[in-house]
Amino acid sequence: MDRKPGSTGDGRKAGRPRNPGTDRIILAAARKLLAEGGLEALRFEVLADMAGVSRPTIYRRWASKPDLVNEIAYGGDDPFPARPIGDLRQAIRFVFEQLRDHYAQPDVSAAAIGAIVMGQKEGAAHPPALAVEAERTAREALRAMIEDGKARGLVRGDADADALFDIAVGAILYRGLFSADSRPRHDDVEPLVDIVMAGLQP
Amino acid sequence: MDRKPGSTGDGRKAGRPRNPGTDRIILAAARKLLAEGGLEALRFEVLADMAGVSRPTIYRRWASKPDLVNEIAYGGDDPFPARPIGDLRQAIRFVFEQLRDHYAQPDVSAAAIGAIVMGQKEGAAHPPALAVEAERTAREALRAMIEDGKARGLVRGDADADALFDIAVGAILYRGLFSADSRPRHDDVEPLVDIVMAGLQP
Amino acid sequence: MDRKPGSTGDGRKAGRPRNPGTDRIILAAARKLLAEGGLEALRFEVLADMAGVSRPTIYRRWASKPDLVNEIAYGGDDPFPARPIGDLRQAIRFVFEQLRDHYAQPDVSAAAIGAIVMGQKEGAAHPPALAVEAERTAREALRAMIEDGKARGLVRGDADADALFDIAVGAILYRGLFSADSRPRHDDVEPLVDIVMAGLQP
Amino acid sequence: MDRKPGSTGDGRKAGRPRNPGTDRIILAAARKLLAEGGLEALRFEVLADMAGVSRPTIYRRWASKPDLVNEIAYGGDDPFPARPIGDLRQAIRFVFEQLRDHYAQPDVSAAAIGAIVMGQKEGAAHPPALAVEAERTAREALRAMIEDGKARGLVRGDADADALFDIAVGAILYRGLFSADSRPRHDDVEPLVDIVMAGLQP
DNA sequence: GCCTAATCGAGACGGTACGTCGAGTCTTGTC
DNA sequence: GACAAGACTCGACGTACCGTCTCGATTAGGC
Numbered sequence: 001m002d003r004k005p006g007s008t009g010d011g012r013k014a015g016r017p018r019n020p021g022t023d024r025i026i027l028a029a030a031r032k033l034l035a036e037g038g039l040e041a042l043r044f045e046v047l048a049d050m051a052g053v054s055r056p057t058i059y060r061r062w063a064s065k066p067d068l069v070n071e072i073a074y075g076g077d078d079p080f081p082a083r084p085i086g087d088l089r090q091a092i093r094f095v096f097e098q099l100r101d102h103y104a105q106p107d108v109s110a111a112a113i114g115a116i117v118m119g120q121k122e123g124a125a126h127p128p129a130l131a132v133e134a135e136r137t138a139r140e141a142l143r144a145m146i147e148d149g150k151a152r153g154l155v156r157g158d159a160d161a162d163a164l165f166d167i168a169v170g171a172i173l174y175r176g177l178f179s180a181d182s183r184p185r186h187d188d189v190e191p192l193v194d195i196v197m198a199g200l201q202p
Numbered sequence: 203m204d205r206k207p208g209s210t211g212d213g214r215k216a217g218r219p220r221n222p223g224t225d226r227i228i229l230a231a232a233r234k235l236l237a238e239g240g241l242e243a244l245r246f247e248v249l250a251d252m253a254g255v256s257r258p259t260i261y262r263r264w265a266s267k268p269d270l271v272n273e274i275a276y277g278g279d280d281p282f283p284a285r286p287i288g289d290l291r292q293a294i295r296f297v298f299e300q301l302r303d304h305y306a307q308p309d310v311s312a313a314a315i316g317a318i319v320m321g322q323k324e325g326a327a328h329p330p331a332l333a334v335e336a337e338r339t340a341r342e343a344l345r346a347m348i349e350d351g352k353a354r355g356l357v358r359g360d361a362d363a364d365a366l367f368d369i370a371v372g373a374i375l376y377r378g379l380f381s382a383d384s385r386p387r388h389d390d391v392e393p394l395v396d397i398v399m400a401g402l403q404p
Numbered sequence: 405m406d407r408k409p410g411s412t413g414d415g416r417k418a419g420r421p422r423n424p425g426t427d428r429i430i431l432a433a434a435r436k437l438l439a440e441g442g443l444e445a446l447r448f449e450v451l452a453d454m455a456g457v458s459r460p461t462i463y464r465r466w467a468s469k470p471d472l473v474n475e476i477a478y479g480g481d482d483p484f485p486a487r488p489i490g491d492l493r494q495a496i497r498f499v500f501e502q503l504r505d506h507y508a509q510p511d512v513s514a515a516a517i518g519a520i521v522m523g524q525k526e527g528a529a530h531p532p533a534l535a536v537e538a539e540r541t542a543r544e545a546l547r548a549m550i551e552d553g554k555a556r557g558l559v560r561g562d563a564d565a566d567a568l569f570d571i572a573v574g575a576i577l578y579r580g581l582f583s584a585d586s587r588p589r590h591d592d593v594e595p596l597v598d599i600v601m602a603g604l605q606p
Numbered sequence: 607m608d609r610k611p612g613s614t615g616d617g618r619k620a621g622r623p624r625n626p627g628t629d630r631i632i633l634a635a636a637r638k639l640l641a642e643g644g645l646e647a648l649r650f651e652v653l654a655d656m657a658g659v660s661r662p663t664i665y666r667r668w669a670s671k672p673d674l675v676n677e678i679a680y681g682g683d684d685p686f687p688a689r690p691i692g693d694l695r696q697a698i699r700f701v702f703e704q705l706r707d708h709y710a711q712p713d714v715s716a717a718a719i720g721a722i723v724m725g726q727k728e729g730a731a732h733p734p735a736l737a738v739e740a741e742r743t744a745r746e747a748l749r750a751m752i753e754d755g756k757a758r759g760l761v762r763g764d765a766d767a768d769a770l771f772d773i774a775v776g777a778i779l780y781r782g783l784f785s786a787d788s789r790p791r792h793d794d795v796e797p798l799v800d801i802v803m804a805g806l807q808p
Numbered sequence: 809g810c811c812t813a814a815t816c817g818a819g820a821c822g823g824t825a826c827g828t829c830g831a832g833t834c835t836t837g838t839c
Numbered sequence: 840g841a842c843a844a845g846a847c848t849c850g851a852c853g854t855a856c857c858g859t860c861t862c863g864a865t866t867a868g869g870c
Contacts, residue, residue, distance in 0.1 A: 004832090014814070014817085014866050014867090014868065014869075015812075015813035015814025015815075015866090015867075015868080016813075016814045016815045016817065016865070016866045016868085017380055017814080017815080017866085017867065017868085018814085018816095019815080022816095022846085036320060037322060037323055038321075038322025038323060039322065040319065040320065040322065040323045040826090041322070041323060043855090043856070044857070044858085045317065045855095045857095046858080047818095053816085053817085054816065054817045054819090055817095055818090055857095056815095056816075056817080056819065056857085056858095057816060057817080057860080058859090059338060059817080060815075060816090063858090064857085064858075065857075065858090068860075082323040084246035102220045113318060113319060114316065114319060116315060116379055117240060117241050117315060117316060117319050118242065119240075120239060120240025120242065120243070120312060120379075124867095131333050133343065135861065149288065154821050159831085160393050163377075163393050163394075164397070166373060166376060166377045167369065167372075167377075167394065167397070168371040168374060170369075170372035170374070170375060170376025170377060170839065171368060171369035171372040171373055172372070173368075173372060174368060174372025174375060174376065175365075175372060175378060177318055177322075178318065178333075178368070178372075180213070189403075191362050191365050192365075192369065195366070195369070195397055195400070195402075195403050196397055196401070197401075197402025198360050198400030198402075198403055199393075199397025199398070199399075199400040199401060200397075200400075201400055203835070215845075216836085216837070216838085216843065216844045216845075217836070217837090217838060217839095217844030217845030217846070218835040218844070218846045218847080219846075220845090220846060220847095221846080221847085224846095224847095241813080245824090245825065245826095246825080246826075246827085247824090247825070255847085255848090256829095256847070256848050256849065256850095257826095257827085258827095258828080258829090258846095258848080259846080259847060260848090261827070261828080261840080262846075262857050263846085265827095266826095267826090306835095308818050333809090356854080391810080399813090403867085419840020419841070420839075420840050420841040420842080421840085421841075422842095423841080423842085423862045424842095426842095438771060441725050441726060441727055442723060442725075442726025442727060443726065443863090444723065444724065444727045445726070445727060447829095447830065447831090448830080448831070448832085449829095449830075449831095452843095457842085457843085458842065458844065458845090458846095459831095459843095459845090460832095460834090460841095460842075460843080461833085461834085461842060461843080462843080463831095463832070463833080464842090466843080467832095468831080468832075469831075469832090479609065480851065488661025508795065517711035517722060518723060519720065519721060520719060520783055521644060521645050521646065521719060521720060522718060522721050523644075524643060524645065524646065524647070524783075538793050549716065556662065557620060564797050567781075567797050567798075568801070570777060570781045571776075571777040571781075571798065571801070573780060574685060574773075574777040574778070574779060574780025574781060575772060575776040575777055575779060576776070577775035577776060578772060578775060578776025578779060578780065579769075579772045579773075581722055581726075595769050596769075596773065598805055599770070599773070599801055599804070599805030599806075600803030600805070601803060601805075602801070602805040602806075602807055603797075603800050603801025603802070603803075604801075604804075604805040605804055606633055607844085620817060620818040620819075620860070620862080621817075621818035621819030621820070621861085621863090622819050622820045622821080622860065622861040622862050622863095622865070623819085623820075623861080624820060624821095625820080625865095628820095628821090635814090649851065649852095650851080650852075650853085651851070658820085659821085660821070660823065660824095661822095661852095662820095662821080662822080662823090662853095662855090663820080663821060665853070665854085666819095666820070666821085666854085669853095670852095671852090672851080677857060700856090701842085709820085714834075715830045723841085725835075787869090
């Protein structure tokens, strides 16, 4: 449901191999379009022109627009590499900072929201499997922290790690998208950490 | 930039008046489409058929799809009527419940996210003026509560009411959209209230 | 199939009578539009504005666009009043001059050609009954002259009056329409008379 | 201002070539519609269905309805290939027969009259450049004959070849359109030749 | 050093939706 | 009843974008 198989990365043999640099050029152009005009500005014709490439060359790499958008939103290297740190507050802040660093990129937030919209059509996987997969590491890290905190008596017993995670993602994503230019970006996660930490007190 | 002027709501003018029922029928059909298939399922041709109406009749009322979607997301009666209640916790819960009640409607959340996506295109008002307007009451109610709480020493001095509000809306909206059928809906605002209340402690 | 019955000209009794001047104002506006932009420029909305009248007021008088166009092309007083004159050549010239005087009006020629085009649609009377009716007088006058000429030995026996008539109308109409501005209008029927007279020689 | 540039007829260019058969299928369907119902029956949606083609495919070949109609009226191979023949009368008959053969086709006459009507709208070329171009050969052939006849003393000095040509076209076209089914078609040009020949006598 | 097979640019193509326009009808309130 | 105003249906228009396809021309391997 994502990147099409091809010469790049496969053990292919016959035929002309794909130009590996083309992938990056297309992605860069797509990110620019998404960042500047959102999902509706991402036209494949425009994208092809920007990348100096033909439309079929794009479709050779991604089967459809949702696939490309999904890759921008959640593809590439693991966006949320786990890294447990001693202090609970620090650990939570670190998870939130990862979420913020990811979704604060305008292309990524536009792609993420676009993936949601395009994923609403009947029959599509919902929520997008890639999103679930991508967030899994961060979600589980947070869950582990909370459970550990509960075990050590540092966190109240009825704290809901999943709700907490969704609250953080929703808040970060929404602020990034909604308050585009009229209000300051939510660059500082500290208030969010404050609120959440307080909410975890036993 | 929203509803086109017309008989409905105007002082009696010349000409055949618009059929006021038509507005409601179209809106009901549009809500159904949005709730079931999201923004991409909202086709004007299908909408016209469902409403037993011709396409031009829809365009006579809303200039474009964004206008219609905006009205569904934020139009109609004030979705967040202010009603201050004694206890701070109760008051905050009440605001959050209003937000939840609004965005928990699948048509409304689909329209709200659609408004964001369609509002990203160059030249469109972003964020949609209607959204800002509609949320103003609730936002100011929350702000007043926080200020009052600060004055009475019940709330820490650096609490950011706007950040709080966006966190709440983002969390509610995101959960409603993202966890459509795979996880339970975020029907209970109590955890959110818990977290926030704790975060307000001086 | 033409003018709708109404107060004007009927023995009507009840209700407010139609404003008789309105008919002329509408017709004048329609002629102007036809003359300047042809059939496609004759929009009822524009027509109504020009005439200072509402669209239903037009439809109260003519059931449809073809009806209005037909009236302009062939309506009103008999456009080809018979008036036999002694000399055969003079008589023929007179008929042709009548045809020319009628079809040389740009509004009339546009209406006539428009009537043909709109009359081609399946199920419509073809050729338009009004055209046949209007031309009948002139056609029969020409026929009578030719027959008379034959009887007197002035015209060859196999002369076809109907073909002659169609040739004249077609030539006059086509020249008027086709050579709008690139070539001189066919204002002088003398060459046509010359040709035809010679063709009638026994 | 006519046929859009495309693979057909060009020097081999890049890209998928147009299916050359598609052009013919569309034209055949358009001719059928024109012949049966005139200009108003030529709907692009119906045309697309008949040709088993999508609407954009038609617009890829002709920019608008007038362009398509013009091509049917005057496009394709030269409809009036000059071929001078000895006898003046034979030569003139030959030109008229060419005109008759062309305009006697119901699709062509419908298209020709349609081109006139659609060409009247403000800003359009009038008369259609294609018509002028297509008829040029025949017009000049007739003109050459007349001049030659004058030089040889066979034709009166003040004969107007252009008027003659327009008379012939107008007569042929008008009879074909006007007398669609109520009177016999003007299949025999002999009477027209008779008249014209006599009119040319010195 | 050919041969094969996939890539690439270009652009046609079907499909589907968009937003607009004109014709003709209908429904108000006013005269 | 006529009339102005304008809502309404129907059907067509021309455009836009998506994803597929078909060309000719490259461009690597594998033999």
